[in-house]
Structures are given as C-alpha cells and as structure tokens.
Amino acid sequence: MDQAGGPRPRGARPRGPVTACSRRGSLLSGRRRTAVRRSRGGDPGSARRAAIRARARHRADGAIGEFRRALDIDPTLPDAGNSLGLALMERGDADEAIQTLRAVIARHPDHTAARLNLGTALMQKGDLAGATAEYRELTRRDPTNAEGFYDLGLALKQQDEFDEAEGALRTAMRIDTALPEAPYTLGVVLWQTGRADEAAALFENALARRPRYADAHYMLGTVFRQQGDLERAVAEFRETIRINPASPEAHTSLGQALQAQHDGEGSAAAFAEAERLRKRKADAQAAVFAVNAGLQRLKRDDLAAAIARFRDAVRLDPDNAQAHFQLALALRRSGALVESRRELQAAERLAPHLKAPDSQP
Numbered sequence: 001m002d003q004a005g006g007p008r009p010r011g012a013r014p015r016g017p018v019t020a021c022s023r024r025g026s027l028l029s030g031r032r033r034t035a036v037r038r039s040r041g042g043d044p045g046s047a048r049r050a051a052i053r054a055r056a057r058h059r060a061d062g063a064i065g066e067f068r069r070a071l072d073i074d075p076t077l078p079d080a081g082n083s084l085g086l087a088l089m090e091r092g093d094a095d096e097a098i099q100t101l102r103a104v105i106a107r108h109p110d111h112t113a114a115r116l117n118l119g120t121a122l123m124q125k126g127d128l129a130g131a132t133a134e135y136r137e138l139t140r141r142d143p144t145n146a147e148g149f150y151d152l153g154l155a156l157k158q159q160d161e162f163d164e165a166e167g168a169l170r171t172a173m174r175i176d177t178a179l180p181e182a183p184y185t186l187g188v189v190l191w192q193t194g195r196a197d198e199a200a201a202l203f204e205n206a207l208a209r210r211p212r213y214a215d216a217h218y219m220l221g222t223v224f225r226q227q228g229d230l231e232r233a234v235a236e237f238r239e240t241i242r243i244n245p246a247s248p249e250a251h252t253s254l255g256q257a258l259q260a261q262h263d264g265e266g267s268a269a270a271f272a273e274a275e276r277l278r279k280r281k282a283d284a285q286a287a288v289f290a291v292n293a294g295l296q297r298l299k300r301d302d303l304a305a306a307i308a309r310f311r312d313a314v315r316l317d318p319d320n321a322q323a324h325f326q327l328a329l330a331l332r333r334s335g336a337l338v339e340s341r342r343e344l345q346a347a348e349r350l351a352p353h354l355k356a357p358d359s360q361p
Contacts (some may be wrong), residue, residue, distance in 0.1 A: 010115045012333075020300050022031040022301040031297070036165065044097055045198040047187060063256060081100055081101070081103060081104035081107075081114065082101065082104055082113050082114040082117060082302040084100050085097045085098075085100040085101035085104065085114065085117055085121070086117055086119070088100060089117065089120070089121050089124070094121050094124055095125075097117075097121045098118060098121045098122065098125070101114050101115075101117055101118040101121060102118065105288065108314040109141070110141055110142070112138065112142060112145060112148070115134055115137065115138045115148075116135075116138065116147060116148065116151060119131040119134040119135050119138070119151055119155070119259065120151070122134065123154075123155060123158075126322050128155050128158055129159075131151075131155045132155045132156060132159070135148055135149075135151050135152035135155055136152060139168075144175055145175070146171075146172045146175035146176030146179055147172070147176075147179075149168045149169070149171040149172035149175065149182075150168070150169065150172040150179060150181060150182050150185070153165045153166070153167075153168035153169035153172060153182070153185060153186070153189075154185060155206070157185065157189055162189055162192070162193050165186075165189055166186060166189055166190070169182050169185055169186040169189065169299065170184075170186065173186065173205075174251065177209075178209055179208075179209070180206045180207075180209035180210035180213055180216070181211070182207040183202040183203070183205040184202070184203065184206035184213065184215060184216050184219070186202050187199040187200070187201075187202030187203045187205075187206065187216075187219060188219065190202065191219065191222075191223065191349075196223050196226060196227065199219070199223060200220060200223045200224075203216045203217075203219050203220040203223070203242060204220065207220070212243050213277075214240050214243040214247070214250075215240075215241075217237075217239045218236070218237065218240040218247070218249070218250055218253070220236045221233045221234075221235075221237045221239075221240065221253060221257070222234030222253065223259050224236060225253070225256070225260075230257050230261050231261075232327070233253075233257045234254065234257045234258065234261070237250055237253050237254035237257060238254065241254065246277060246280075247277070248273075248274040248275075248277035248278045248281065249274075251270045251271070251273045251274035251277065252270070252271065252274040254267075254270040255267040255268075255269075255270030255274060258270060277315045283316040283317055284316070284317045284319075284320065286316050286317075287312075287313040287314075287317035287320045287323055288313075288320070290309045290310070290312040290313035290316060290323070291310065291313045291320070291323050291326055292310030293309045294306040294308075294310040294313065294326055294327075294330070295326065297309060298330065300331055303330060303333060303334055304334075306326075306330050307327065307330045307331065310323055310326050310327035310330055313325060313326075313327070314327055314343075319350060320350075321346075321347045321350035321351035321354055322344045322347075322351075322354075323344040323348065324344070324347035325347035325351075325354045327343045328340045328341070328342075328343035328344035328346075328347060328356070329356065331343060332356070344356055
C-alpha cells in the first residue's frame with residue numbers, strides 16, 4: 001500500500017509451469033517427456049522434475065542448475081528455458097533472466113508464458129517501454145489473453161498513459177470475468193484521474209470476484225472517506241485489517257476516519273498500531289540488509305564481523321529464517337557448535353526447507 005494514495009496495483013506476476021501449474025498444466029505431458037529424451041546421456045524430463053522439487057523446497061540455485069542441465073541436453077526446450085528464466089528472476093538475476101527468456105521467444109514466438117515473464121522481468125528492471133512492447137506483441141498474437149491485456153494496462157498506467165491503460169484493462173475485464181486485478185487496477189486509474197464514483201463501482205466489482213481482496217477494500221474505504229461517508233469508510237478499513245492485519249497504511253487510514261468521527265480513543269489506538277507496524281517493517285528491512293552485509297563479510301573472510309551482522313539481523317527480526325540460518329553456519333565455522341545448532345533449529349522452525357549443507361539429501 002502507498003500511504004499517499006492507497007495500495008499500488010500489484011506488479012505483473014511471473015508465469016510458468018512451475019509456479020502456475022494449476023492454470024497452465026504440468027511442465028510437460030508424459031508423451032512430450034518421452035519425446036524429448038536424447039541419446040546424449042541425459043533425460044531433460046528428469047532434470048526438470050528435479051528442478052521442480054528443488055524449487056518447491058525454495059532451493060533456487062539447485063533449480064537453476066537442473067534447468068541448465070535440461071537445456072544442455074536439448075537447448076530447444078521452451079518450458080525448460082521459461083522455467084530457468086523464472087528461477088533467475090526469483091533469484092534476482094534480471095539481466096540473465098531477460099537474456100534467457102528472449103532466447104526462448106526467438107525460438108518460440110508464441111510462447112505466451114515466456115513473453116509474459118519477459119515483460120515482468122523488464123518491468124522489474126524499470127524498462128517500462130520494453131515491457132509494453134512485449135505485452136503489445138503478445139496481445140497482437142493472442143487477442144484473447146486477459147493476462148496480457150492486464151499487464152499491458154499496468155505497464156501503461158505506470159507510464160501515466162491512462163487512456164490506453166483504461167482500454168487495455170477493460171479488455172482484460174471483458175475477456176476474463178473472474179480476474180479481480182483488472183477491475184481493481186482500472187479503479188485505481190479512474191480514481192487517480194478524478195472519477196471516484198466509477199472507481200468505487202470497480203472496486204466493488206473486484207470484491208465480487210475476490211471477496212478477501214484487502215487492497216480493494218482499502219481503496220473502497222479511501223473513496224468513501226473522501227466522499228464523507230465515514231461509517232462505510234471505517235467498515236472497509238476494518239475489513240482490510242481483518243484480512244491483512246500487518247498493514248500500517250490501513251491502520252493509519254482507520255485512525256484518520258475515526259478521528260473525523262471524533263473517536264479519540266479508537267483513533268489513538270489505530271495510530272499506535274500503525275506506528276508499531278511501521279517500526280516492525282523497518283526493522284525487517286534492516287535485518288535483510290544486515291544479512292546481506294554479513295554475507296559480504298564472509299566473502300572477505302571476516303568471520304567475526306559476519307557473525308556480528310547476522311546477530312544484528314536476528315535481533316532486528318527474530319522471525320527472519322535466513323538470519324538464523326546464516327548465523328548458524330557462521331557459528332559452526334567459528335567452532336561454536338552448541339549455539340550453531342540452536343540457531344539452525346530456530347531457522348528450521350521458521351522455514352523447514354532450510355537445512356545445513358551436510359544434512360541435505
């Protein structure tokens with residue numbers, strides 16, 4: 001959520017057989033898995049299945065290695081290339097992800113998931129023009145693809161091309177009557193351009209498609225508050241908090257609405273909770289920075305400084321599994337085995353997939 005103006009529409013979502021099996025089917029049918037076997041001593045289907053297991057355990061590096069092995073066996077496999085690009089995106093290697101996805105599209109121009117993921121990677125890099133070009137090409141090739149039109153509308157909105165964004169989002173709504181993000185994002189566009197009444201109807205449309213859509217409840221409450229309907233605004237903000245209690249913006253907006261209703265006690269409680277959540281969020285972000293700083297110290301073989309940074313991360317955010325995990329590994333290197341085991345147990349409680357290297361199968 002954006003404090004100044006409500007929640008931002010969600011970014012384009014990565015697509016691919018690994019993360020969206022329920023929508024796109026399994027990675028490859030049994031027939032294709034057999035067909036793509038090669039006599040060069042490898043089974044790309046097995047490599048992909050191993051990658052899926054690795055991704056399911058959140059081991060991105062292992063997944064990337066398996067997808068690379070599948071492509072070494074057969075570089076023409078589009079789904080393996082798309083999944084590799086997706087895994088690289090998740091690891092933060094945007095440049096290599098873009099290169100990989102472009103290679104898939106060069107061989108298979110109609111590979112919808114790869115082009116959608118390429119657009120997402122370009123948006124994450126801030127190349128909105130490049131992403132827009134990919135979404136335009138996708139919708140030209142597949143004029144019934146609702147997600148393509150939704151992502152096109154989102155990219156255009158972020159460039160303040162509101163008229164074109166509206167057209168693309170309305171097309172997405174028409175094609176897929178179950179996609180809640182399309183009416184929600186269109187509502188944000190109309191709200192930003194001074195059409196609050198129309199925006200409210202679209203937020204209600206989004207909620208009809210997904211009743212537990214916290215952002216839509218929040219924006220509907222924002223419209224009601226601006227229109228002076230404080231009772232309905234308070235109800236929407238409370239519903240936002242019920243769905244997403246960790247949103248400081250929702251607590252702030254609730255406090256403002258209650259303050260306007262002269263509910264001093266209620267507004268004070270809401271503002272206090274908003275401040276607590278903001279501090280917690282800031283501490284969590286600082287913990288991530290501390291973990292990264294610790295990893296950098298390890299690269300310089302400064303074990304003591306790395307341990308200090310990892311301890312800072314655990315102190316800032318006791319629920320950060322990576323902080324406990326990296327501290328455990330560093331302590332083990334230092335010989336503090338008892339404390340290392342304690343930190344590893346804490347990491348595994350928070351994220352069961354995390355295992356010390358010698359305990360992995």
